[in-house]
């Protein structure tokens with residue numbers, strides 16, 4: 001996770017470029033002299049091996065000396081800008097962000113090459129905030145023993161297909177969502193719109209806590225380490241919203257690592273506080289469950305499974321790993337919200353989906369087992385992920401041994417930005433990609449069982465481990481909302497209705513739609 005560039009857009013100190021600009025005036029002179037020297041060798045590392053033949057580098061997007069393309073990236077939606085640049089410079093090109101050279105990939109062919117064939121030539125490039133807030137989790141680890149241990153332990157009790165079938169929690173969660181919507185419809189006879197996100201957030205939090213820890217939190221919890229009682233909404237904020245926006249924040253020193261010695265205290269304090277609060281809540285929740293485990297009451301959840309690795313894990317690592325599966329579920333909320341927005345905006349599609357669900361379920365409520373018979377629901381899900389991938393740009397990687405990508409030589413040290421949105425919007429691959437058209441996935445060329453019709457779950461060995469859970473939760477939520485209610489939109493989407501200040505991209509203005517009982 002980690003959209004380094006997205007965070008240039010909002011919520012950051014106003015003049016975040018001024019400090020580095022002033023300081024780099026002097027250092028820059030020295031640096032430029034170094035660059036002249038480096039041009040005679042490999043572009044970023046000085047590796048002379050690459051000079052033994054002609055070096056074929058990707059096209060370069062012109063920028064300014066020292067800061068490169070940082071000003072162009074500021075106040076834009078980065079994944080859209082990357083996709084626009086691909087139209088001019090081709091699917092693979094290079095930009096500069098301060099001292100970093102970043103190669104941006106925008107087509108599925110070259111992205112598959114990076115994630116599958118050239119997987120072993122890359123490592124994660126975590127920013128300062130990510131190193132604090134996303135430390136010791138699977139998603140930001142290099143592919144090592146720690147990563148393998150975590151992936152193995154999360155698949156068996158929680159996220160693997162077998163484990164998914166054993167959990168009744170998702171059915172309960174959906175029942176609660178529907179029940180709350182019915183109460184809303186009953187209590188607000190005057191077509192009062194509902195903020196679907198709020199209902200999904202609180203119910204999906206409950207689901208993820210049960211799967212991760214074995215238990216939900218109830219309406220509030222006293223957190224000893226903080227000396228505060230936090231409400232359920234506050235717990236959601238501390239565990240999900242704050243770390244996701246903190247991890248997307250940029251410390252300008254990420255772009256100018258040679259200035260790491262310059263203090264940026266307010267940033268460090270903010271990130272540190274977010275981390276402390278998150279860990280304190282996690283410790284309280286875990287300690288409570290450890291008492292249950294010690295009393296011999298085992299449950300089928302991630303924490304119980306991880307306890308078998310207790311001797312090799314520190315207390316903090318345990319807390320961070322469990323936390324990862326709680327925060328991971330946020331992606332499903334965003335996807336369900338976008339799908340419901342598009343369905344409310346497109347009554348014909350909504351009607352088509354309603355008719356399909358009625359045909360498959362009759363008078364019974366929709367259940368996950370019926371997914372294989374609902375091809376239009378599957379098309380709605382994949383089309384929503386195509387147009388609104390929760391991670392439009394994957395967390396940065398860097399090349400650690402010279403390699404080739406898309407036919408270009410890429411030197412060790414180069415950073416790689418994988419623009420999933422760019423390949424989901426590629427006009428060569430998709431007809432009218434800017435339109436939301438689920439029908440495109442009804443084409444017989446798409447295997448109905450293929451979970452990866454777009455690149456939105458990533459790919460290769462590090463493909464999303466929560467794919468099956470993401471699909472089940474999102475599709476069941478959409479199907480149940482459509483089966484029970486007819487939805488109309490309160491507000492049409494405005495341009496730029498995208499929240500880029502957190503790690504997973506969401507609708508900026510929460511969907512306001514009116515559910516009417518049939």
Ligand code: HEM
Pocket residue numbers: 001138139140151324325326328329331332335385389390391394395455456457458459461462463464465466467469470471474
């Ligand atoms: C619609 C739903 C989802 C989408 C679109 C999605 C997307 C992604 C993507 C693109 C990656 C790869 C990141 C990279 O290569 O850098 C990823 C990894 C991951 N996802 Fe998901 N995700 C979803 C749901 C979930 C859920 C529900 C969970 C857990 C409860 C989860 C947990 C993870 C984890 C732990 C990883 C890291 C896997 C590894 O590095 O081995 N995801 N996800």
